[in-house]
Every structure is written in C-alpha cells, then in structure tokens.
Amino acid sequence: MANTTSPIIRLTHVDVIFQDVLVLEDVSLNVAPGDFLAIIGPNGAGKTTLLRVILGLVRPASGAVRLFGKAPWELNGERRRVGYVPQVLSVDLNFPVRAEEVVLMGRYGRVGLFRRPSSDDRAAARRAMERVGIADLADRPLARLSGGQRQRAFLARALANDPDLLLLDEPTTGVDVAATESLYELLRRLHEEGITILVVSHDVGVVASYVDGVVCVNRRLVAHGRPEEVLGSEAMTQMYGCEAMFFHHGRVPHIVVEKEP
C-alpha cells in the first residue's frame, strides 16, 4: 500500500510448519494503519493460520512477526489494541451464556485476576453492542441469536477494548446474504472510524466491493493488491486452478469456483 507510516503488522519470510507439513511458506506482508484488507484463498490455504500467526497463537518456524512493532507473544497492554473475531464454529453455539456476557468477556483480560468487571467495563460492553446495533439483544441467550446477530455479538466482544486493529476469520459463515451485506457495511463504517481491518473471507465477490486491498494466500502469498488488480488476475487462476471462472458484475469481477465432485 502507498502508506508510508510504520506498519501495524509486519511479516517477513514467515514459514509455519505443522507436523512436518509446510502450512505457510515465505509469507511477507505489511499492513499499514487504516488498511482494510481481505485475505482470500482456497480451503486449507493457511488463511486462519496467517491470522493466528499475527495474534501470536502460532509461532513461525522461521521468519519474523511484528505486531505494533513487537513480537505478538511479547505484547502486554498493546494486546488490547487488537480485536479478534474467530471462526464461529470454534465455539459451542449452544453454550448457556447471554449476549452481554459474551461481549463483556472481551474485557476480562483487562479486568485482571480476582476482580469483577467494573461499571466502566459494563459501559464499554454496552457501547460496543450499540456500535454493532445489538444493544436490545443484551439479555438474549447465544443460542437464540440468528447467525448475523451472533456475529455482531462476537464483533462487539472484539470492539469492547476499543481496538485499533480488527482481525476477522470467516465472519459470514452461517449468515444469510442480506445479513452478510449488512455485516460488511458495518465493517466499512468501523473502517471509516479509523480501525484497520483484516478479514479472512470466502465471499470473494461481496468482500471485494468493500475492502481496499486483497491478499491471496495459497500456502504462499500469491498476490497482494487492489481488488480489481488481484481478482481476475493470473494469480487467481493459479490459486483456484483451471476450474475457476470469472465474470463481471458491478464494480469488480466475481469468481465462481466449481466444487470438486
């Protein structure tokens, strides 16, 4: 990106190995403050691993990771500058917990051991819910939220610490088309409020009209550029194989990938 300020995220020549398998290979990526990037790629391409590397949940076998200028696992207070929305299927969606409690959990680390959340923490949770438009659902059990409402609750949890950086992993899984559009509208608004956003997505067509950059990952970083440059490029063909088909619709090309039988 054209931004010359120091990057929020800097990956240099990152390799990640899981059980002798190279999951990410030689990935270098800079994310500048104010970026709104989509990470796309086929299943098993290492997109989630890339987020987990940035968060410090996975350590690279080689290469360097810097988040706000530090190794992610050495962050202390800066940790709160990152909001993370993990894949929805990583938790039990029938867990007996209400929306407000889910959002408040985002503050637990800051509250600290042996202490209960203060009225400040509750106010922050309330603000985060208002920001994503679910303040009226505070008392609703998680299992009774629709797919879109649930994702807003997880997004509110990530916003509860007023982060500068948001990382989202497939935020539209289990969300219908209308709710998907409005979720991306919401992300666009948060981006306009100054939050740097990285979103892993498979909604290539939808996401391209919101973000200002696309990163293609297929173990290696295949392409990184503006949506209209990346989508429809050779990189995409390379990534999805010859079954990929492009057609133009609206501002950006869409991609249709036929599923293997």
Add this chain to the structure above:
Amino acid sequence: MTEVLGYAFMQRALLAGAVIGAVCAIIGVYVVLKGLSFIGAGIAHASFGGVALGFLLGLNPLLTAIGFCLATAWGIGLVARKSQVKEDTAVGIFFASTMALGILFIGLMQGYNVDLFGYLFGSILAVGEQDVWITLGLGAAVLVVVGLFFKELLFVTFDPEMAEVTGVPAGRVYFLLISLVALTVVLSIKVVGIVLVSALIVTPAAAAYQLTEDFRRMMALAVVIGVSSTVGGLLLSYPLNTASGATIVLLATLVFFMAALASPRRWRRPAAHHPVEQP
C-alpha cells in the same frame, strides 16, 4: 425412615453428601460444557491407585488419592497439550495404567482385609469423622477457587482461544480446572465410589443444561439437582439396603431424563423465529 437421621454415621454421610452434591454439580458445569467428561472418568479411576497406595502405606487413602489424582490430571493435561497424542488417548493410557498400579499395590499387601468394595461403589457406613473433615475442607477449597477464578473459568470453558488472545492465561486456567476436577473426585469417592463419581459430576450439570440458557442459572440448578440426588439417594439407600453411590447416581439419572423431556432446548429448535442457518 426418620429414625435413621438419629444415627451419627447417617448424619456424617448426609453432611458429606450435601457438600459432595454441590461441589460435583458446580465442577460438573465446566466439565459438561468443556467436554471433559472422559477426563473426569479417567481421573476417577486413577483414584483407585491412590486409594490402594494409602492402604499399602497405612495412610488415610483419601490423602494419598489427592496426590495421585492431581498427578494424573496434570499428566493427562501435559500429554494432551504438549505432545501429538490426542486428549482421549492420553486419558485412555492414564486410566488403565493407574488402575493397574492400584491392583499391583493391593497384590503387595499381605492378605488384604480392606473394604475396597466401599471405595469402588460408595458406602455411607464407611464415612468416618476424618473423612467428613477431608470432604468439607476440600469442598470449601474447591468452592473458594471457583469463586476467585469465576470469570476466567467461564471464559476458558467457552472460548479458550479468545481468552488467550485477550490476555487471560488460558493454559494455566485449564490446568486449574482439571486440578479442581481431581480434588472433586477425591472428596466424593467415600460416599459415591470410584466407579460412579464421574457420573455424579456430569449428570446434575447435564440435567441443568437441559433447563436453562443462562450460565449462573445452570450452575444453581445443577447444585439443587446434585444436592437433592445425594441427600435423596442416601436416605433411600438405607431402608432399601442398596449401595449409596448407585442409588445417588440412578436418582440423578432419573432427574436428567425428566429434564431432557421437559427441555425447552429440545422443543425450541424448529421455532420459526430462529432461522436455521448452520450447514
């Protein structure tokens, strides 16, 4: 039936039983929600080794079981987290090997005349004064720790990865949780028995899960069900002349099936206001 309340052994068993019912139910909520049932069963069986070691060394078997169960819990946790072995495989290995150790210890005792049956299946007659104190002490310790780490235990049970990301030490909280499971097992085995203690941890919490979608309410309901099951089971086991552990667990199981039938979760699924969006 009321005259049994006059016996000192019955009063001791009821006091211990009520504490056990409450503590098992509270720990059970985490065990059920985090899917640790098999770990609970594994730790319970490991206590057999600890009890046998106590007999061999001439110590109170509950005290040796504390060390044994904690070591097993940490062993399972370490193997599951730090190696390529899956958690249930780790449990399977520790489960059998600690029982085998117990059988070895018993074999080493010359002509054993020990009430092992009481430890395996629970016996109200076997609850001595020292056992009541151990149960009360351990029960209080478990409840205090749960109170101190309430929000961390909730977060790590619900979403350990997010807990880690936001600065909650998820790994250490996990070890704390399985240690609490180990202590809960030990404080329960006199009344419920080694074989059945994991059922008393899981069943009241599973029944409560059927009835509510609020975490604290689930915990409160589990305590009510757990305490009713232990107290009710103990009172029934005396006139029926049945093993206390079996009576308690069957009573809790009955409550579970009634709760499952009455469950709003069961009837809610196809509701129109709740669009099914998951694949």
